[in-house]
Amino acid sequence: MAEETEGQQGRIIRVNIEEQMKTAYIDYSMSVIVSRALPDARDGLKPVQRRILYGMNELGNNSNRPYKKSARIVGEVMGKYHPHGDSAIYDAIVRMAQDWTMRYPLIDGHGNFGSLDGDAPAAMRYTEIRLQRIAEAMLEDIEKETVDFTNNFDDTLKEPTVLPTRIPQLLMNGASGIAVGMATNILPHNLSEIVDACLAYIDDPQITIDGLMQYIKAPDFPTGGIIYGYEGVKQAFHTGRGKIVVRGKVRVETSHSGKDQIIIYELPYQVNKAALHEKIAQLVNNKVIEGISDVRDESGREGVRLVIDLKRDAIPQVIINQLYKHTELQTSYGVNNVALIHGRPQLMNIKELIAAFVDFRHEIVVRRSQFDLREAEKRAHILEGYLIALDHLDAVIALIRSSADPESARTGLMNTFNLTEIQAKAILDLRLQRLTGLERDKIRQEHEEVSKQIAYLKEVLANQSLRMNIIKDELKDVKERFGDARKTEIQHTTTEIRAEDVIANEAMAITISHLGYIKRTSLSDYRQQRRGGKGITGGKTREEDFIEHLFIASNHDTMLFFTEKGKCYWLKVFEIPEGERHAKGRAIQNLISLSGDDRVRAVIAVKDLEDEAYVQKHYILFCTRRGMIKKSPLADFSRVRQNGIIAITITEGDQLLDARLTDGNCDVMMAVKSGRAIRFPESAVRETGRGAIGVRGITLDHDQDEVIGMVCVHKDDPDKTILVVSEKGFGKRTTISEYRITNRGGKGVKTIQITPKTGALVGILDVSKKDDLMIICKSGLTIRTPVADIREAGRATQGVRLIRLEEQDEIASIARVEENHTNNMEEEEDQA
Numbered sequence: 049m050a051e052e053t054e055g056q057q058g059r060i061i062r063v064n065i066e067e068q069m070k071t072a073y074i075d076y077s078m079s080v081i082v083s084r085a086l087p088d089a090r091d092g093l094k095p096v097q098r099r100i101l102y103g104m105n106e107l108g109n110n111s112n113r114p115y116k117k118s119a120r121i122v123g124e125v126m127g128k129y130h131p132h133g134d135s136a137i138y139d140a141i142v143r144m145a146q147d148w149t150m151r152y153p154l155i156d157g158h159g160n161f162g163s164l165d166g167d168a169p170a171a172m173r174y175t176e177i178r179l180q181r182i183a184e185a186m187l188e189d190i191e192k193e194t195v196d197f198t199n200n201f202d203d204t205l206k207e208p209t210v211l212p213t214r215i216p217q218l219l220m221n222g223a224s225g226i227a228v229g230m231a232t233n234i235l236p237h238n239l240s241e242i243v244d245a246c247l248a249y250i251d252d253p254q255i256t257i258d259g260l261m262q263y264i265k266a267p268d269f270p271t272g273g274i275i276y277g278y279e280g281v282k283q284a285f286h287t288g289r290g291k292i293v294v295r296g297k298v299r300v301e302t303s304h305s306g307k308d309q310i311i312i313y314e315l316p317y318q319v320n321k322a323a324l325h326e327k328i329a330q331l332v333n334n335k336v337i338e339g340i341s342d343v344r345d346e347s348g349r350e351g352v353r354l355v356i357d358l359k360r361d362a363i364p365q366v367i368i369n370q371l372y373k374h375t376e377l378q379t380s381y382g383v384n385n386v387a388l389i390h391g392r393p394q395l396m397n398i399k400e401l402i403a404a405f406v407d408f409r410h411e412i413v414v415r416r417s418q419f420d421l422r423e424a425e426k427r428a429h430i431l432e433g434y435l436i437a438l439d440h441l442d443a444v445i446a447l448i449r450s451s452a453d454p455e456s457a458r459t460g461l462m463n464t465f466n467l468t469e470i471q472a473k474a475i476l477d478l479r480l481q482r483l484t485g486l487e488r489d490k491i492r493q494e495h496e497e498v499s500k501q502i503a504y505l506k507e508v509l510a511n512q513s514l515r516m517n518i519i520k521d522e523l524k525d526v527k528e529r530f531g532d533a534r535k536t537e538i539q540h541t542t543t544e545i546r547a548e549d550v551i552a553n554e555a556m557a558i559t560i561s562h563l564g565y566i567k568r569t570s571l572s573d574y575r576q577q578r579r580g581g582k583g584i585t586g587g588k589t590r591e592e593d594f595i596e597h598l599f600i601a602s603n604h605d606t607m608l609f610f611t612e613k614g615k616c617y618w619l620k621v622f623e624i625p626e627g628e629r630h631a632k633g634r635a636i637q638n639l640i641s642l643s644g645d646d647r648v649r650a651v652i653a654v655k656d657l658e659d660e661a662y663v664q665k666h667y668i669l670f671c672t673r674r675g676m677i678k679k680s681p682l683a684d685f686s687r688v689r690q691n692g693i694i695a696i697t698i699t700e701g702d703q704l705l706d707a708r709l710t711d712g713n714c715d716v717m718m719a720v721k722s723g724r725a726i727r728f729p730e731s732a733v734r735e736t737g738r739g740a741i742g743v744r745g746i747t748l749d750h751d752q753d754e755v756i757g758m759v760c761v762h763k764d765d766p767d768k769t770i771l772v773v774s775e776k777g778f779g780k781r782t783t784i785s786e787y788r789i790t791n792r793g794g795k796g797v798k799t800i801q802i803t804p805k806t807g808a809l810v811g812i813l814d815v816s817k818k819d820d821l822m823i824i825c826k827s828g829l830t831i832r833t834p835v836a837d838i839r840e841a842g843r844a845t846q847g848v849r850l851i852r853l854e855e856q857d858e859i860a861s862i863a864r865v866e867e868n869h870t871n872n873m874e875e876e877e878d879q880a
Contacts, residue, residue: 076228085227087234089387089394089401090408091186091211092218094225096140099129101154102208104179105187115158115176122172129200129207138172145177149318150221151236151270152530154183164271164315164352165322182530186213192419194412212412214526216242216405218387219398222267230393232386235267235284235292235317240531242402243523249402250516257286257399264398265538266292271352272314272535273297276378281538284383285398294536296377300364303357307341308364310371312354316379321347325354327375337370339363366552409519414509421505424498426470431495433471434478438488440465444475551603551622557822558599558607558624560636560648567633568624571600571865598824598863601653608685609640610650610670612703616695617642618688621653629830641691650707657686667710669730670695671718671745671758674702677792678742679733682709697741706758714760717787718746719772719799719812722753726796727787730760744793757812767816769840772800773823773850775807775858780847781815781840801846811862820865823850827857832865 087094093101103125109116122137130137143149145157148164159175162168169175179187194212199205222236245263248255266281275281276293284290297314315321325345331337339362346353356371358364372378385396389404396404437444447464451457454476461472481487508514555571601607601621609617617640625634636642650670657663666682678696685695698704710730719725726746733743746755761768761784770787773779780800787797800809815821817836824830831851841847851859 073228085225086230086232086393087218087223087225087387088210089218089389089396089404091213092216092221092223092387093211094140094223096125096130096132096136097144097154098211099125099207100137100141100144101179101183101187101211102190103129104155104177105184105190109178111156111179111181111184113178115156115178118159118172118175118177121177128205131201134172141172141177142169148271151268152180152182152215152220152239154180154186154221156180164320164347166320182215185526185530186211186215186217188212188214189412189416192416194415194419210408212416214409214522215239215530216246216402218405219264219401223387227393230386231384233382233384234387235381235383236269237264237266238268238532238534240527241265241268241534243527243531245398246402246406246523247520249399249406250520253403255399257397260398260402261285265534267536268534269294269317269536271317271319272537273316274537274539276539278538278540280380280383284385288383288385288395288397288400290383291380292383293378293380295372295539297537298368298371298377300368307360308358308362310356310358310364310368312356312377313352315352316376317381319376319379321345321352321354324376328356328371331370331374336374337367339367363552406519409522410515413515413518417505417508417515421502421509424502424505428495428498428502429468430471430474431491431498433467433474434482434491435495436465436467436471437461437475437478438483438491441483448476553602553604555600555602556621556624556626558601558621558651559633559824560598560651561633564636564642564647565633566624566636566639566648567627567631568621569627569629569631598822598830598861599651599653600822600863600865601651605653605655606657608652608654608668608707609636609648610652610695610704610707611642611646612649612698612705613643613646614670614694614696614698614704615646615692616685617692649704652707652709654682654709657688665711667712667730667735668695669708669710669714669716669733669758669760670704670742671706671755672696672698672702672742673705673754674699675718675720675744675746675748675755676702676742677716677718677733677745677758678740679710679730679735680738680740681735684738694738697739699741705755708758708760710760713762715763715784715789716745717759717761717770717812717814718755718796719757719809720746720748720753720796721756721808721810722749723798723800723802723809724796725770725772725787725799725812726792726794727784727789728792728794729789732792747793747795749795756809759812759814761814768814769816770799771811771813771815771821771835771838771862771864772809772847773811773859773862774800774802774847775810776805777823777849777851777853777859778806778847779838779850780845781835781838782843783840784814786843798844801844803846806846807858810859813862813864815864821850822863822865823859824861824863825851825853825857826860827854829854829857835864 085094091098100121104121107116107121107124109121118138118141121141122134125137126134141155142161145153145155145161147153156178157175158177160170161175189212190208196209197206198209200207218234219237219242220239222234224233225231241264245260248260248263266275274295274297276295280290280292284292294316296312296316299311299313301309301311303309315324325343328343332340332343339359340356341359342357344355346355358367385401386393387396444461447460448457451460458469458472458476461467461475462469482491508518556568557571558566558568560566603622605621607619607621609619619640624639627633636648652668663683663686667679668682668685670678696704712730714730715727716730716733717725717727736742748754759770769781769783771779771781800806802808815835819835820832821835821838822830822832833850838850839848
């Protein structure tokens with residue numbers, strides 16, 4: 049027993065477990081990389097796909113033959129070449145038969161092979177398959193020793209290491225797979241475009257990638273769709289890696305009931321239609337997307353048709369952009385062009401992929417020509433023997449008749465006529481009918497043809513340009529037989545969906561209360577009323593709060609907020625919380641970095657701060673309560689900063705009152721609480737930087753007086769009038785011409801007759817007859833009235849009553865609703 053134990057111990061080899069695991073794992077990972085997950089750059093196939101196509105070809109399961117059961121093919125492939133389980137083989141067969149998975153399917157399937165909805169295919173015992181014609185082109189010349197063969201898993205059979213494909217399969221159908229430590233994701237492309245690029249590369253091997261992109265525009269997916277943005281395509285083609293965004297195709301139709309419908313008729317590649325349908329329904333139920341009344345799938349044999357019914361007030365393009373943002377109707381694909389080159393994984397750009405295929409085709413042509421030459425020379429050798437025998441026919445026949453056995457006849461022929469053993473045997477095997485005059489002529493003709501073929505093949509093997517022309521002719525034939533038009537469109541635009549794209553650009557009323565609560569409300573929520581009406585509630589506030597400011601802007605505008613301490617902050621209108629008309633809103637400190645003792649005093653809506661031409665031609669005019677005025681270029685405020693910037697330096701005891709956007713050619717009017725107003729040209733205010741204090745705009749009579757507003761008007765605008773409103777609800781319109789132009793810094797002229805009945809002046813606006821006026825009271829009461837209903841009067845009059853106020857109530861703020869915001873508003877009768 050002791051000796052046996054010692055013998056067993058002698059066979060134990062001590063190894064370092066770390067090194068052993070490292071070696072074993074590397075061996076395993078390379079096995080996965082080479083034998084399972086990554087395609088070969090030459091034929092673009094993984095081993096299981098290659099074995100399936102080869103096995104079908106060996107069984108004669110061709111496109112012109114009847115279908116065979118999938119289970120028959122699976123058994124053949126598993127038993128001979130791929131011992132990894134039937135499900136792996138059948139899954140690969142199914143993918144190669146699905147026309148929504150493969151850009152050019154390689155297998156012709158008969159039966160249920162799944163669907164775009166993610167339905168599983170029928171079991172292999174129910175489905176039938178055969179090769180597609182395009183797959184047969186991948187197997188042409190395989191019998192001519194064009195590729196190397198290797199032993200199968202049990203060394204009983206031979207299988208090809210690669211297929212001698214005439215089709216650039218790797219780029220055509222793409223590939224995806226996850227190996228150990230690496231992965232690949234090559235997208236499908238259009239065959240016609242690939243062939244054109246290969247031809248261009250053959251003509252000019254030094255062609256640039258940009259040059260190749262003149263032929264291969266972008267990936268081309270079997271399900272169509274739209275490639276949204278081109279930068280990812282460029283990056284993928286140049287480096288082998290990139291991100292490509294694909295959108296489904298949609299169109300807007302009108303139903304019989306007159307409602308808009310969004311029709312999704314093409315999906316992004318590999319998107320599950322049923323899952324997309326369910327996702328849209330969830331978004332509607334969760335109110336992430338509003339404006340959709342119904343979603344249904346009307347797809348059939350003619351293709352995808354996902355119908356989305358919209359509500360009457362929904363904007364189709366906004367809903368479409370929301371679908372792109374929140375669902376797989378827009379999907380991004382990470383390109384990672386990793387394939388095997390000489391058994392090693394390599395990341396390749398588009399030129400390297402094309403070069404690998406062209407080099408492989410060149411190798412195939414060389415090996416095929418060498419094989420054909422060998423076969424032709426063998427045949428020529430035999431035919432030469434025939435010709436010798438025909439030239440000495442009587443002597444040959446006599447020698448054969450006099451020979452005792454075939455062996456002596458063969459030896460006699462070889463010695464007498466100087467023939468080789470192969471020639472002598474061929475002559476002995478010659479049928480008597482070949483000795484007729486016609487058959488003798490055929491032998492001589494065949495010898496001439498074979499001799500010409502030998503000369504041609506030798507020239508092919510000696511002349512590379514001739515070989516390249518052969519490759520080009522074969523590629524042109526492939527394009528003619530299998531090429532088609534692109535399915536996927538290309539949109540040269542940004543790949544990013546901005547927040548503005550999913551929000552309707554409608555007019556909004558933005559209100560800011562005295563205590564700093566802000567909200568936006570759709571302008572359509574405010575019903576239009578006649579002058580003198582009682583109004584509707586514009587905002588519920590705390591008892592000590594009231595709505596102080598109201599501004600009109602569109603959702604996509606950028607709001608510049610200017611505070612009484614002279615700071616500027618930025619906010620998109622759609623970033624302001626939306627609330628109902630009577631809602632309190634949200635504290636503005638939660639939206640911008642506003643200090644606790646500062647308040648917003650002015651807001652300017654700018655359409656596009658990135659429009660350099662617009663920004664360079666515009667200015668912002670500031671005025672303070674103590675009568676100071678300042679002009680700064682809009683460009684100083686075009687760079688958004690999170691914590692705001694200093695817009696104007698405010699002296700002690702003063703506050704910023706208003707800010708206006710101008711083009712530099714306006715007249716400026718400033719009005720004070722005591723009822724006076726001044727008009728002077730904007731050119732009288734010199735341009736200064738953001739940190740300046742400004743200059744005197746109007747002189748105040750006493751310490752209790754203050755500026756209540758500023759307007760900027762064009763001199764040549766006859767439609768504009770000056771509207772003033774007092775705190776007790778009186779107002780009027782006056783032509784601009786009644787305000788003479790004076791020097792900046794004066795006391796101005798009377799603009800309204802101030803009496804105890806009217807109260808002090810609270811607002812001044814420049815308006816036209818097509819505008820509306822919105823009035824906000826300290827109690828929260830709001831009224832909207834047409835400006836045309838307010839009569840014109842002279843500067844010195846007290847005006848007419850605009851709104852009926854309750855006891856102790858006063859007007860807090862007024863705002864103009866411009867003409868383009870007043871369309872489609874309801875008009876109500878007086879509610880006096």
